[in-house]
Amino acid sequence: MANPLSQQISDLLGAPVSALSPLHGGDLSKIYRVTLASGQDVVAKSGPLVGVEAQMLAAIAATGCPAPRVLATTATLIIMEYLPEGPPDWAGLGRALKRLHSATGAGYSWSSDYAFGSVAIPNTAAPDWPTFWAERRLLAAPHALPHDIAQRVEHLSQRLPDLLPHHPPAALLHGDLWAGNIHFTPTGPALIDPASYHGHTEVDLAMLHLFATPGPGFYETYGPTTPEERERRPIYQLWPALVHLRLFGAAYRSMVENLLCDAGS
Structure with a gap:
C-alpha cells in the first residue's frame, strides 16, 4: 500500500513519488525531501497554517528577495521547489x-x-x-x-x-x-x-x-x-x-x- 503522504503529493503534482526522506529543521512541523519518478526533487511540509506560509513566501518572492517557489498547497500541506545547498553568501x-x-x-x-x-x-x-x-x-x-x-x-x-x-x-x-x-x-x-x-x-x-x-x-x-x-x-x-x-x-x-x-x- 502506498504511503498516504506520498499518494497525496502524487495526486497534487500529477507525478509518482519514488522516495520520501525527512529533512532537518522540523521542530514545529514535519518536512520531507521528495523525489519524483522523473528524478525531480521537491520539498513537502505539513502543518495547520501552511496556506498562510505559502502567502508569505509569495509576498517575499514578489519583492525580488529569493524564496522557494510554492508548487501546491492544501489545508495541511505545502509543496515547494527543492533548493540545493551552497556556500554561505x-x-x-x-x-x-x-x-x-x-x-x-x-x-x-x-x-x-x-x-x-x-x-x-x-x-x-x-x-x-x-x-x-x-x-x-x-x-x-x-x-x-x-x-x-x-x-x-x-x-x-x-x-x-x-x-x-x-x-x-x-x-x-x-x-x-x-x-x-x-x-x-x-x-x-x-x-x-x-x-x-x-x-x-x-x-x-x-x-x-x-x-x-x-x-x-x-x-x-x-x-x-x-x-x-x-x-x-x-x-x-x-x-x-x-x-x-x-x-x-x-x-x-x-x-x-x-x-x-x-x-x-
Missing part, C-alpha cells in the same frame, strides 16, 4: 534582505494571524509601532508566562513609547530570521519558514543576532548598523526568547531575564 543575504525591507505595507499587521506551534502570533493592525510590539507580541499572552517574567514584560511594555519609534516604515519582514531559516544555495541565499508581517526592519536584524551574528559582507550590502539600533535590539530579541521559553521551557529563562535586564526592565 552573507553579502548576498544583505542585498536580499534590503530588497525585502524596501517593500512596505499600509500599517503594522498581516492579513491573518499565525503561530509558532502552540504560540499564537496575533497580527491585527495597531495604530502605532510601540502599541503593536506591546500588544501583539510581548504581551500577547501574559498568562502563558511565569508571573514574575510577565510583570517585568508588562513594565517594559509600558515604556515602549519612549524606547521605540512610533511610525517607522511598515517594512515587509521575514519575522523569524535566524540562521536556520536562511538557506544558502549555489546561486545565493533564499529565505525559508517565514512568519511575515509588516513592521520595523530592526525586528529581522535583531533576530539575526539572537543566536549568532551575520557573516562578513552582510552590513556592507544591507547598510550600516547604528547605535540606536543596537540599543533597541534586546527589546526585539525578547519576543523570540519568550516564544522559546513557552515552547521549550525553563532552559530559556536565563535568556529572557538577560534580555529584560539589557532592555532596562
